[in-house]
Amino acid sequence: MKRYRKDMTAWLMIILFLVILFYLYNQLKTDRYIDQGEDAPLPENLDPVVAEKTEELVGRAAEENIDIVITETTRSNEKQDELYKQGRTKDGSIVTYAQGGESYHNYGLAVDYALRNHNGDVSWDIHYDGNNNGESDWFEVADMAKELGFEWGGDWSNFKDYPHLQMDFGLSIDQLKQGHRPKHGESDT
Template identity: 60%
Template sequence: MKSLKTFRTVFSLLFLFILGAFLFIWIDRELEFRKERAERPLPTGLHPIVETKRDELISRSADIGIDIVITDGFRSIDEQDQLHQQGRSADGSIVTYAEGGESYHNYGLAIDFALRLPDGAVIWDIERDGNGSGRPDWFEVADIGKELGFEWGGDWVRFKDYPHFQMDFGLSIRQLQEGYRPEDVIAD
């Protein structure tokens, strides 16, 4: 009976020791990974998949008689901060609620578009039916974007951002700020 209690005690202590060692190693590795992620440089352009899908969006829109122009893609943190100041401490209307580092544009994962008229003018008219399909061009482009895997800002509930498309690859802004990148979640 005494040897069974001793065995249980030794087994319990051994189990706790192994569990503690495992946790120590796991925490140490996690801290190392966090440090590596935090030191990753920010992107300097569109993610290659977003770039490819952007080009497909332009091409597929043209195929149905809608000429679009990409008005914005990658944005640096400084550019985002300047845009955020618009309508606040700088002239103009408010066009974003995201400060630098809070936009998918800052990580090369978002684009904005507008319609281009035959005379070259660029417009943001979400009701225009320039190709005569009976449906606004803007929403036809939105459908194409969603088919290509983009999330469309026009579907957002809190704030409608009709020109905006993004691919988050399952990453939140917080994760991107912590250094995670789409390559961390995309399996090749």
Template identity: 60%
Template sequence: MKHTKTAFSILFLLILGGFLFIWLENELAFREELDGRPLPSGLHPIVEEKSDLLVAQAAEIGIDILITDGYRSPEEQDRLHNQGRSAPGTVVTYAEAGESYHNYGLAIDYALRLDDGSVVWDITRDDNDNGESDWFEVAAIGKKLGFDWGGDWQRFKDYPHLEMTFGLSIRELQQGWRPEDKMK
């Protein structure tokens, strides 16, 4: 009886080990496939569509906005990261190349556009004269469209920033995951 239990235990462990081996082999093959994926070269189609809706819906309530930034190449991200550090200017981002949702086409930045065509980043401005900050009205529209707003962040308030992560972390994006993978 004791030998039978031992034999069954060994058989169970061998079968379990076989399943784990097959799973690991498939997982490694999938990871290699992900690692080989190129970085996006523009805004994700859903982010682009929602960006256009943001501009249109803001205009409907008398707020003219400009999307000042969308997809960023790794080189552009590093240039912005260096600003205020090894290059002149003020610090505008803490994210290096590959660490920003902009690098994956999943983020945009906006600003208010004035009647003369100039652009401002004034979060208190109320050009539609409704008693509310135009900036915060635009952020509210963005959130209704499915964006997460950088102004809601606890550590670093990034008021111009809107992003759609599709439930993916930066680490997952760096590993090659894309929103389409999460939607399957």
């Protein structure tokens, strides 16, 4: 009978520990975002952390003699839908698989970049080596961006989106659609 009580006590302690662990995990998950509700308006500007890291990226690239141009930041659902039509119902190549509301651009969490070449032209040539160090400037920028916490679309397996950089802060598109927004520090509480 004593052994049975010991076993039961041990199992109760394990279950209690798991319940506490589950609770703490869910607290941490909800502490990283603000719930603005499903009717939350889409942001008109980049998320402040994304904006700061984008500026830092431009500066780091310049230090390596790479001139990058941010070609796209926050995007409306309407503009996203227009881009989605490209290569489908409109002329051009397919540039996105995300419809309005399904891109991190729609939530101010993504930017697109290109390079400015020596002639001053904006270029999407991923092989361009303007600083003549034997490496593609495009991939150098992507590596810098990843060091700053960005996810790079060039790493995606299903669709390579080389100009795309995003920070999702652990939030899925479904969560963003539900009105969740990243939480960054005391000013968001």
